[in-house]
Amino acid sequence: MDKPVTGTKKVFMTGNETVAWAALAAGADIMFGYPITPQNEIMHYWTRLGTKYGRDFLQTEDEISAGFTVCGAIIAGKKAFTATAGPGNTLMQEPFSMAEAMRLPTVAIIQQRGGPSSGTVIYSQQEVTLTTYGGNGEGHRIVYSTATHQEIYDYTIKAFNNAWKYRFPTFVLGDGYQAKMREPLEIYDPEARNIEMVIPSPLVGLPGRIGIEREPQHLCNIYSLEDELYEVVLQLQAEYDRMAPELEEYQCRECDDAEILVVSHGVVSRSADDAVRFLRAQGIKAGAFRPITLRPFPGRALREILQTGVKKMLIVESAYGQLARLLQQEIYGENVPVETLLMPGVGIIDADIISKVKSLIH
Amino acid sequence: MAVNRALELLRSSKKVTLVDLDFVEPFYTLRGLKPFLQEQGLTVIAWGREDSFGLGETGSLVTPPARWAMWRSGDIILDVGYGAHGAASLNLVEGALESEELKVWAVINTARPMTSTVGDIVDYVQGLQRVDGLINNSHLGDLTTIEFVAEGLLIVRKAAKILNLPVIYTAVEKRLEPELPVADLGPSPVKVISRYMPAARW
Numbered sequence: 001m002d003k004p005v006t007g008t009k010k011v012f013m014t015g016n017e018t019v020a021w022a023a024l025a026a027g028a029d030i031m032f033g034y035p036i037t038p039q040n041e042i043m044h045y046w047t048r049l050g051t052k053y054g055r056d057f058l059q060t061e062d063e064i065s066a067g068f069t070v071c072g073a074i075i076a077g078k079k080a081f082t083a084t085a086g087p088g089n090t091l092m093q094e095p096f097s098m099a100e101a102m103r104l105p106t107v108a109i110i111q112q113r114g115g116p117s118s119g120t121v122i123y124s125q126q127e128v129t130l131t132t133y134g135g136n137g138e139g140h141r142i143v144y145s146t147a148t149h150q151e152i153y154d155y156t157i158k159a160f161n162n163a164w165k166y167r168f169p170t171f172v173l174g175d176g177y178q179a180k181m182r183e184p185l186e187i188y189d190p191e192a193r194n195i196e197m198v199i200p201s202p203l204v205g206l207p208g209r210i211g212i213e214r215e216p217q218h219l220c221n222i223y224s225l226e227d228e229l230y231e232v233v234l235q236l237q238a239e240y241d242r243m244a245p246e247l248e249e250y251q252c253r254e255c256d257d258a259e260i261l262v263v264s265h266g267v268v269s270r271s272a273d274d275a276v277r278f279l280r281a282q283g284i285k286a287g288a289f290r291p292i293t294l295r296p297f298p299g300r301a302l303r304e305i306l307q308t309g310v311k312k313m314l315i316v317e318s319a320y321g322q323l324a325r326l327l328q329q330e331i332y333g334e335n336v337p338v339e340t341l342l343m344p345g346v347g348i349i350d351a352d353i354i355s356k357v358k359s360l361i362h
Numbered sequence: 363m364a365v366n367r368a369l370e371l372l373r374s375s376k377k378v379t380l381v382d383l384d385f386v387e388p389f390y391t392l393r394g395l396k397p398f399l400q401e402q403g404l405t406v407i408a409w410g411r412e413d414s415f416g417l418g419e420t421g422s423l424v425t426p427p428a429r430w431a432m433w434r435s436g437d438i439i440l441d442v443g444y445g446a447h448g449a450a451s452l453n454l455v456e457g458a459l460e461s462e463e464l465k466v467w468a469v470i471n472t473a474r475p476m477t478s479t480v481g482d483i484v485d486y487v488q489g490l491q492r493v494d495g496l497i498n499n500s501h502l503g504d505l506t507t508i509e510f511v512a513e514g515l516l517i518v519r520k521a522a523k524i525l526n527l528p529v530i531y532t533a534v535e536k537r538l539e540p541e542l543p544v545a546d547l548g549p550s551p552v553k554v555i556s557r558y559m560p561a562a563r564w
Contacts, residue, residue: 010510012473012502021475048476184473184502 004053008188015178018149019083019109020045021187022156027197028107029078030056032069034088037121038176039111042083063088067095067106074104075219077202079160083109085176087118089127089134096169097135100236101221104203105163109156109172111179114345123176124345125266128322131171132295138233140240142170142247143295145265150185152178155292157190157197164198166243173294175318177267177347244296251290254280255305258287260357261336263302264316265291265323268348272316275353286357294323299330306336312360316341316353363469363499363533364441365395366555368404377436381428382408383451384441392441395558407431424454432457432464440464449490465494467530470521472500472514483521495530496522498550508534508541515547 004024013021019042023031031050033043047057060066066082073080084092089110099106112127114120133139142162144155155172163170190197208214223229251269253276255261264272269290279286289305291298306313313336317323320342328338341348341356368380380399382392392399392408399406407427431438432455440458442449449466452458468487470477477483487493500514515532522529531551534542539554 009475009478010473010502010505011475011478012471013475017475045476182503184505187475 001054003189004049005187005189007192008186010184011187012182012184013149014041014180014182015149015152015174016041016111016180017045018152018185018187019156019172019174020049022153023081023160024049024053024055025153025187025190026157026160027079028055028081028160029200030058030073030080032058032060032066032073032080032082033084034060034063034066036063036085036088036113038113038123038179039083039085039088039109041179042109042111063091064094067092067108068098070106070108071095071099071102071104074099074106074200075102075203077200079107079164079200081107081109081160083111085111086113086115086127089130093130093134096141097137098221099169100135100137100140101232102219103167103236104169104219105160105167105200106169107156107159107163107172108169109174112173112175120345121176122345123318123347125175125268125318126320126322126344127173128265128294128317128319128326131173132326138237138240139295140168140236141295142166142168142293143173144171144249144292145173145294146178146292147265147267147269147290148185149178149183151292153185153187157195161195161198162247164200166247168240168243173266175267240296245300247293248296248298248301249292250298250301251288251292252305253277253288253290254285255287255289255308257285257309258305259285259309259311260287260361261305261310261313262286262288262316262353262357263290263313263323263327264288264348265294268316268318271348271350272353274350275357278350278354279357284357284361291327294326297326297330299327302327303331303334306331306334310336312337312339314339314341314353314357314360316348316356318343318346318348320344363497363555364439365392365399365558366533366553368399368437368439369402370553371437371439372403375437377405377434378403379405379407379431379434379436379438381431381438381440381455382406383424383428383455395561398558398561405434429454430456432461442466449492452491459492466490466492467495467497468493469497469499469533470514470518472498472517473502473510478517480517480520480524483518484524487521487525487527493525493527495528496525497530498532501533501535506535506538508538508545511538512546515550519548519550 031046070080114124115126146152159170210216262272272288276286276288315324372378498515498518529550531553533555
């Protein structure tokens, strides 16, 4: 069967369409999903495109089921994924927690919408807490927050690879604006860029006699005793901590001599970049720091930047403090004053950030 | 494309109505542009911020003026656009499918992977209920070059031939207008367009 993408091709499309192409290029076998705006077109495009390339789709009865069927397909050795938003993300926390417990390489694309509850169908950054630390576990997840369609493509491919390599549930966190807007990007065959895709294999029914030729494969999410669970969670934490430095990613703009550091993530960081360019042109020493991985959070890098003369930090997000809380727990002990620009559920443009920065320095 | 066509018609006609028939995402399209377009003299039938505030997801429905838009006098542009159902939503407009005056033009961008090859365009257009002509709107947003537009035209022309449809025109962004004299766009008409949607942010 033909490859869905060969070589490199310049295209112009929506973020949702980009996810479908990236999942195809990454070799995803099957998507499970339940409709919810603003991610619906991921399913629409996947169902149109997937059939052309021998991939499968199942619409389940709800999001709980979509999450668990992803888990089941992965256990059977399939590269499976889902996509959801808002209340759907809330429902999927139970299967995502099971994936944490069983170390299942689930991949989920989250196109954030407004909350709480059904909120708006449009946009927000209010699913940061839910995606990074949702469920009744310790947040042993990988979460990429994308800012451009190119990143949606790149990080969806990366999400499949790192989920299977590290065996932690992995998320690509977009939003309704990214889902719906169109912009140019390059789509490519990962192999053409020397990206070796991990080949999935079944997690059960392995060859060899148990106890003689191999250890038993015990995918467990419930334990009889407190101290059994305690041991398991400590081991999970140790493996997560060991993996974290290999995964942490961030971007800096003009951080070297920044006196005021704007911290944002996802699509808002595009406004932050524009604001910093404008402020620098006016002689204001502004810089922008953007965590690309929200889990594991690049706290070490941020601490180092704060040592270079930052006098104030401004956290900007389309939520009421979800990034701020994440960041403050990661840099606990640093004494750089933190200011915030919190606009839950609405877009933030460069002018909003510029006027806030100016109000802080005058 | 619909906005450009409506403004173009406005220059030669006193009465032009632009109808937003995007029922999938009615809040993403003309909402931000509506006041500007009305100031230009267009009659705009589209959800505005003030119309939809408080309606939640029940705001995603056809407005009575859109349903009866074909009964209006003057020129009428129906922007069917975005969404899984595409031109199928025309069946919600009274008299649209029966109208002899209505022309249905499919706007093709070869930078969209689903309409990037001759075969894909043919499949796509054949999946629409009725199409009377193709418009080549091949572009990459800010990264568009005149060469990309010309390459797109070659593909659209081949698809049009198989479909037995005319290529109505090629759209070229105003920024690229100075390059038109040296561009190889053949004999088909060219229309220079402005990009209005970047200003549609609300």
